[in-house]
Amino acid sequence: xxxxxxxxxxxxxxxxxxxxxxxxxxxxxxxxxxxxxxxxxxxxxxxxxxxxxxxxxxxxxxxxxxxxxxxxxxxxxxxxxxxxxxxxxxxxxxxxxxxxxxxxxxxxxxxxxxxxxxxxxxxxxxxxxxxxxxxxxxxxxxxxxxxxxxxxxxx
Numbered sequence: 679x680x681x682x683x684x685x686x687x688x689x690x691x692x693x694x695x696x697x698x699x700x701x702x703x704x705x706x707x708x709x710x711x712x713x714x715x716x717x718x719x720x721x722x723x724x725x726x727x728x729x730x731x732x733x734x735x736x737x738x739x740x741x742x743x744x745x746x747x748x749x750x751x752x753x754x755x756x757x758x759x760x761x762x763x764x765x766x767x768x769x770x771x772x773x774x775x776x777x778x779x780x781x782x783x784x785x786x787x788x789x790x791x792x793x794x795x796x797x798x799x800x801x802x803x804x805x806x807x808x809x810x811x812x813x814x815x816x817x818x819x820x821x822x823x824x825x826x827x828x829x830x831x832x833x
Contacts, residue, residue, distance in 0.1 A: 692741060712731045743789075752788065
């Protein structure tokens, strides 16, 4: 059950952050700032340096990149919640590395699941739109039935 919840939460969180209308303003602001910073670098002839806005712009436009971080976040709370919240002091190096590897694997799974979920959603909506368009294009009005010649009375 935790695996299903992890998968759906990772896909949903990624799609909301990358494509959701609720974050359109944030994505537009980050993209504008990223563009402004890149233009300033180009005007000065400087090579690109690290910029938080440029990095977040790449992250907010990439389903696979955002899927990794959402998978890491969901893995922290859903998959490994028993072992993550136990105090880390006094643990062996093997246990600590196991926890870190588990979280990394959750991120990698999210990086795979998010584009897969995005593709499936696109396919479902595209198929639905195609079927609606096909119905509206092929719809021809039904011709009126001719009136009976004898006034509708049977002989």
